[in-house]
Amino acid sequence: MSELRDKPIAVLGATGYIGGRIAPRLLDAGWRVRAVVRSAYKLRSRPWGGHPGLEVAEADVADRESLSRALAGCGAAYYLVHSMSRGSRGEFEDADLAAARNMAAAAAEQGLSRIIYLGGLGEEGPDLSAHLRSRIETGRALQAGPVPVTWLKAAMILGAGSASFEILRYLVERLPAMLTPAWVHTTCQPIACTNVLGYLLGCLENEATVGREFDIGGPDVLTYEDLFRIYARVAGLPRRLIVPVPVLTPRLSSWWIHLVTPVPASLARPLAEGLRNRVVCREHAIREIIPQNLLTCEQAIRRALGRITSHDVETCWSDAGLAMPPEWLTAGDAPYAGGDVLECNHRVVLGCAPEAVWEVLKRIGGSTGWYHGQILWVLRGWMDLAVGGIGLRRGRRHPVDIRPGDALDFWRVLAVEENRMLLLSPEMRLPGEAVFLFQIEPQAGGRCELRQITRYFPRGLTGLAYWWSLYPVHRWLYSGMLRKIAARTRAPILAGPEHFSGSAAMCRLPDAAKPGDGE
Secondary structure (H helix, E strand, O other): OHHHHOOOEEEEOOOOOOHHHHHHHHHHOOOOEEEEEOOHHHHHOOOOOOOOOEEEEEOOOOOHHHHHHHHOOOOEEEEOOOOHHHOOOOHHHHHHHHHHHHHHHHHHHOOOOEEEEEEEOOOOOOOOOHHHHHHHHHHHHHHOOOOOEEEEEEOOEEOOOOHHHHHHHHHHHHOOEEEEOHHHHOEEOOEEHHHHHHHHHHHHHOHHHOOOEEEEOOOOOEEHHHHHHHHHHHOOOOOOEEEEOOOOOHHHHHHHHHHHOOOOHHHHHHHHHHOOOOEOOOOOHHHHHOOOOOOOHHHHHHHHHHHHHOOOOOOOHHHOOOOOOOHHHHOOOOEEOOEEOEEEEEEEEEOOOHHHHHHHHOOOOOOOOOOOOHHHHHHHHHHHHHOOOOOOOOOEOOOOOOOOOOEEOOEEEEEEEOOOEEEEEEOOOOOEEEEEEEEEEEEOOOEEEEEEEEEEEEOHHHHHHHHHHHHHHHHHHHHHHHHHHHHHHOOOEEEEEEEEOOHHHOOOOOHHHOOOOOO
């Protein structure tokens, strides 16, 4: 144990749902932490991103050399990454397996003493879902290396912001009656997120866990129907009518989840397929080694809802995503080697300081909406849902706080500079690439200029047709947005809103947010 205290502990996936929670707890417990991430800029915006015990290393698990460099000098590592958001059958399994092999090799090269891996519960067999099978294959690939692996296997994690909990929450809250597949009667053993974190931290501090596999679960073994009813009771909702319909397939279930909840079909499908598998602990050895108070499902749900109500959600399933601007955005002039970058830019001059504008701008999206033409934003979200996109319903993590990497409806926050700029990238289905930028420029005499800049890199004729068919709508919409934002500041409009183009529309990004060798 003393040897580990002398070296940093690597956390792979430190901006993910579990990684973003275990890293600050390790720091609070006095450990040195090296967060291994694809975007250092995204991590630095976290509340613990400036902790003196934190080191940051940029690496990609798909790149063995970068991974090996990131692990140099570390004593142990948490492996908390997966590729399930890719969604396509076979794609995430192959990516996860290749990444695990890279991790095993890199850990051996750097002489790590152990790897701690969080996988999924599930008994191996021909009926095992692709998601759970991939979690097992990942564990086996890590074990194939010489570095001892501590492998924790969990079923559904109940915590504010987890994908499984969000599916449960939205299904029960939005559907007073549910037609469900046969999996509603499958038994499972959920575990509270706080207990998962307790086991992860305890494994590092207890030598008896090295090189062993453990099933981890809460005290309750119940069916998904039981979970629906418990949630309704805790949330103060009327009893839900649940009607099992055996003909509903996992594919249909995933599309239903996609329509009713903010979780996209690409993520919902592998999760839905896993619901047919019984996921119950076969042993409880870890309870003797790392004793803790295990929350019941009711207690875990009550705690998660309390976190959501108080806007105290540390991390969310939607945090996954690379928050880096596309290279063409900073490539120089608008004419780019691969084609033209198209623009639609507006500006307005206001009689107030930048801080007043930022107070309004930082609330954009989520329950606040987009200030102008909200029905068009909602319609665009439904169109995106209809073609398998994420739609507008992810909302935002916090009503006021905004940080790089956050999901913001169907956008991803790429960069934030308080009182200066907000840069978004679309994650809706789009025939091209785009960025959506707000800039606030201070001017003399207590004035400031607010700019809304859209830059779009079309993909083929379809991309060009999409842009020009919506161009008049965008001109109206963006000009109206600036007017409504100005009205919220209660400051006089001194000039504009007006359309503009040219060098004044160039995007000035924080240096840390620009693409670099680490990516």
